[in-house]
Amino acid sequence: MAEVVLRCEGLRKAYGTVVAIDDLGIEITEGETYGLLGPNGAGKTTAISMIVGILARDAGSVTIDGQPHDVHRTATKRLIGYVPQELALYPDLTGRENLHFFGRLHGLSGRELRRRGDEVLDVVGLSDRAGQRVRTYSGGMSRRLHIGVGLLNRPRLLVLDEPTVGVDPQSRNAILDNVRQLAGQGMAVLYTTHYMEEAERLCDRVGIIDSGRLRAEGTRRDLVTMLDREDEVELLADGDLAAAAQALAELAEVSAVDVREAGLRLLVAEAGPNLPQILATTGRAGVTVRSVQVREPNLESVFLHLTGKALRD
């Protein structure tokens, strides 16, 4: 059983009369990537600020590796790597100087500091620009360095607040790969985003947050199942489509079959595991399948279902 790295319960924060976070509870275990998915203003940054210990909470508790954590605890802060939503670098320091500064604050020094700095530069692909001032970096390069700073102290809990905003798709993929790799090394990762695809691709579990409340939580599959909506399978095929449709309709997992002009459209409880059987059945009916397309209900639809709003404005 993997150890719980982050546990927070009953978190609450109000700004005046605006309740930014209400009764939020999250648990993340070693090696797990947890995505907090929500639209602008949902309270993601507020939640994270309380979790990392920047913002005092109105109520609730946070523990890191079982130790109580709050704004004043430096011992637990050592266990956290934090990548804020806004770029947090000194433009007039070089990439390496930025890393070394934050590394020293985390207690690194001497040879260890230099080695960690170089490792991180390597991971974020900036070794060749390390001696130049951050002011001269492109947006994507700055973002990568920004993420790198969060990795310096080999945290137990890595917290990333929308790290891919304003990054081109290529850098974005690199960032997502990095995060996945880090989780693979046993880090617990808390990741906020309002990109549904990112959450789907990256996260083991997703929490859907809106107006400061956690609306639902689970694996992507859990959430989609909760939606109680079926996968859509579209077959592009030639042959006796009517016969194939009849045979397919008799399968227990298939709830509906439509004959289309150039193929068939099926609704299936869970497409993945049933695809071989579906293809075998169509083959026996003498139909040649040219292409298969599976459309699963996504988090976007879950979100819409839960909140009545689209994820992006």
Next chain:
Amino acid sequence: MRQIFVIATKDLRLHLRNSTLLLFGIVLPLGLAVLFSTVLDDPGGGFQARYVVADEDRGPAANAFVTDVLGALTAESTFDVQRVAAATEATRMVDRGAVDAAFIVPAGFSADIAAGRTATLRVLGDVDSPIAAYVAREIAQSYATEVRGGRLAVAVTVAGGGRVDDPAGFAARVQALPPPLTVSAGSTADHELASRTFYPAGMAVFFLFFVAMLSVSTILAERTTGTMPRLLAAPVRRPTILVGKLLGGVGIGLVAMSVLMVSSTLLIGARWGPPLGVAALVTALVLAATGLMALVATAARTTEQATGWMSTLAVLMGMFGGTFAPLARVEGLAVLSYATPHRWFLQGLTDLAGGDLRAVVVPVVVLLGLAAATFSLTLLRIGKLVRP
């Protein structure tokens, strides 16, 4: 503790790369000091002394006095020393008020000294220029103490007045005087610094407050540049962040002041006084300036408001503190000027020019007190500066 220095060094490095800060901290004050001290010869037409010397002896001792003592004086713009051939001519010039005082070295002066007889150096002062005449008397007296081998009397006459001969009073003053060649306008007379020191000092202290303002505003800027959340999330206590940043500001203040003092010494011949006293005074001043600016910043709601308040205060205090005009000139504002660190710093420098280290004790204590008070209050209000 280590983290305080990590933050302070980072800030110092950034300050040294900040061209605005270097412009305000070094380029402007130095440029203005050079300009003022060349264009406006002496601050606000302060103390000026015109002397004449008649050397009727022309021996080695007379020559030492005329060349070494009076010659050194002419290096100061405050003094103007002319030579005339005869005592009668010198006397006439004093009577007419053409000069403030005359030094008369009678024939046989060097021979008397060499033979161990009592020699007399005469000083003739203009009654309308009592201060300049007094200074002349002290100059002669200082020389008299230097000539230890022989016995030298200084006979002082005030033109139009009686003979002022007060050997006991002289003796007392002579004890208090520095070695003769350090006689300067600052050590006697009406307590003003010579322009070549006054302007660099005034500009340095005036602009130091802008340096402090710029360094303090980087505390607020950590929020706008997004680095504050990262500092807050690091395993560092909040007072450490504040103290580290203030220390970085003190560091750049000291760098700016040092660069200014060294370069004004080299460029325009400023004389700052005994290094130890100057160092104490400058350190206390920089601490006070940084603390004061930080405290002002805690009262503001936005960065713009903070910089607005800080710069207004810097300008007002600079004006009332006498950085543009010598202290003696701001008669009516003298009381108000004591409310500014500027005044205490310039006062300390002026008193220090006399060569007595004890003169800086009061200004240093006042400035350190101000620093302690403002730093403490800023720490109490830390939440206004170090927050997400």
